[in-house]
Amino acid sequence: MxxxxxxxxxxxxxxxxxxxxxxxxxxxxxxxxxxxxxxxxxxxxxxxxxxxxxxxxxxxxxxxxxxxxxxxxxxxxxxxxxxxxxxxxxxxxxxxxxxxxxxGPTSQAIESVGSKIAAKKIMAAAGIPVIPGSDGGISDPDVAFDIAESIGYPVIIKASAGGGGIGMKVVRKNDEIIPTIESTQRVAKSAFGDATVFIEKYLEEPRHIEFQILADSFGNTIHVGDRECSIQRRHQKLIEESPSPVMTHELRERMGTDAVKAAAAINYTNAGTVEFLYSQGDYYFLEMNTRLQVEHPITEVVTGVDLAKEQLRIASDEELSYKQEDIQQRGWAIECRLNAEDPLNNFTPSPGKLRRYRSSGGPGVRVDSGVHTGYTITPFYDSLISKLTVWGRDRNEAIERMKRALYEYIIVGVTTNIPFHKAVMNNEYFRRGELTTHFIEDHNIISEVEKIVEAEKEKGATLASALGAEDKKVAAITAAVGAYIQKGTR
Incomplete structure (x- = not known):
């Protein structure tokens, strides 16, 4: 070690x-x-x-x-x-x-799936379902038209070196193909230094489901269960849960087996995540993340596997601590990413100093954070304040526990997306597990956020007033103590 x-x-x-x-x-x-x-x-x-x-x-x-x-x-x-x-x-x-x-994995493994085009070819060769589309990069309009017509509209143009939703545009008819390819190439070149783009069939109502994998240098590879990450803004995740509400034992067996095959196809070692899009009973390889995911706590909570420790053990040339039959998902976990951002202003970052910060606690609550009262959220990095993870015996208990945990948070000094998370937890479609990657738009969640923000204004004003009075009281006491000490030293 x-x-x-x-x-x-x-x-x-x-x-x-x-x-x-x-x-x-x-x-x-x-x-x-x-x-x-x-x-x-x-x-x-x-x-x-x-x-x-x-x-x-x-x-x-x-x-x-x-x-x-x-x-x-x-x-x-x-x-x-x-x-x-x-x-x-x-x-x-x-x-x-x-x-x-x-x-982490070897540089060769990282590079092999760093390009979405290359990754797709590797997975198709390994027998893993991939989304229909071009076999490589495209620039010729005639080829683009032929591919789009063969797989059927709508299609999506993606940057091969892309990530985080950057360089992705949906095309619904022929006359949009050329301008979309050109604009996506410009974005890809600017963001990633690689203008290569490709075409895929656009899935209208997909779910984003991923599998955590662990692999050691002795040939042992397992999956550590599934996560659903469909609640997203601008193709970036905000709420994750494990297991997925749509998962069955048979589907988990199939997808988990393919996730392990994906890792084996690139001789993968250490922790990683194989991501799929699921639509109408079918699933397709999306990409592979060759690192520990932001949302890894929900997997740890439902399986009891410490993924960070396993990473360290694997990198120290130890064998995996678990076999596939050891992995059991118990109960339900949900994670909310609490960010300093304004959901009523297109989730624009809201950097600033945390005048007050108190996280939630109690049974079944885990908080991963690096902030404290007085800490400044800077504009230089991401706006994450903390990751709030809860566990329940079932999905309903996990949702109710998340609502309670969100209620307990006190954050003063920056605008946060906590009202957004409250709106989602209360949404009837979310509670029924009817999720897609377009959930926010499809269910007009922002209008519900507006109602919550308005209802909490009075509470916020009262809290701010109380904190202001407390600040003055502390300042007065500090001044009095200082004067007393100064007087006593004369």
Missing amino acids: FKKVLIANRGEIAIRIMRACRELDIRTVAVYSEVDKNALFAKYADEAYPIGPAPANQSYLNMDNILDVAHRTGAEGIHPGYGFLAENPEFADRCSKEGIRFI
């Missing part, structure tokens, strides 16, 4: 990895940008070192600075968390060449 690990990330995921390390008696090294100097994760680590200014490309994406700290501190491994360098094959390769264990 490692004696010291560097975490090349920040915020709640850095703390999550450090907690796993601490339980395994592994010392941790944090790296931080200038604006994160006093962040909780930097204080939690055994050691912490600056790596550059606030912009990510000068700090958390600066491979030279991160590797320099790893060498100076004697870190044997680097855990990338998610985002930043987590799925960068060059970084994984540099770690390997410089004698530092990258706690």
Whole structure:
């Protein structure tokens, strides 16, 4: 097992990895940008070192600075968390060449599925269902027209190197093909440095279902159950649950088997996620994320498997702690991503200082966070405040527990998406498990958010007034104590 690990990330995921390390008696090294100097994760680590200014490309994406700290501190491994360098094959390769264990898959595995086109070809060859569409990149209008007509409209144009919904546009008729290809190519080139785009059949009412996988270097690969991630804004997840409401034992067996086959097809090791789109009884490979997912807590809660610890064990050349028959999903878990963003303004980020912060607690509640009262949500990184995960014996209990946990949160100083989460938990379609990736638009959730925000204005004003009075009282007491001390020292 490692004696010291560097975490090349920040915020709640850095703390999550450090907690796993601490339980395994592994010392941790944090790296931080200038604006994160006093962040909780930097204080939690055994050691912490600056790596550059606030912009990510000068700090958390600066491979030279991160590797320099790893060498100076004697870190044997680097855990990338998610985002930043987590799925960068060059970084994984540099770690390997410089004698530092990258706690994740090999650079070859990352690269093999880094292109959506390449990944789709690999999975099709392995016998895994893929969405009908082009076999490779397209630029010729005649070819694009032929493909679209053969698979039928609507179709979707995607960036091969894309992610997070960037570079995706739906086309419903012939005269939209050429302008959409051209605009998507421009976006792809700007965002990813690769203008390659391809065409797929557009599924009208899909669900987003994924399977967590674990694989060691001894040939053992298992899946750790399913997650539903259909509640999204701009193709980015906001609410996840495990298991999926649509899942049956037979469907889990089929999809789980294909997830394991997907990992084997690229000689995968460590933790990863195979994502599928599910529509009208059929499922199709979407992509593979070669890292620990943001939503991994719901899998941990329902299975009891500590995914972060398994990552560390696998990277230390140990065998998996579990066999497939050991994995049992018990009860139901839901995760809400609580962000500093305004759902009434197209979920625009709302950076600022947290004047007050209190998370929820109690039975069946888990909070993954890296913030505190006085912490500033900066505009340089994502706006995540905390991940709120609840467990219940069944889905209904999990929903009711999430409603209670959301009620308990106190966040003052920034606009949050908590009213959005409350609206979803109360929505009759969500409660029935009738989900699609277009859920927010299909059920006019924002209008329900407006009602909740309006109803809570009075409560918010009362809270702000009380906190303001408390601030004045504290200031007065502090001044009085200061005057007394000063008087006593004369």
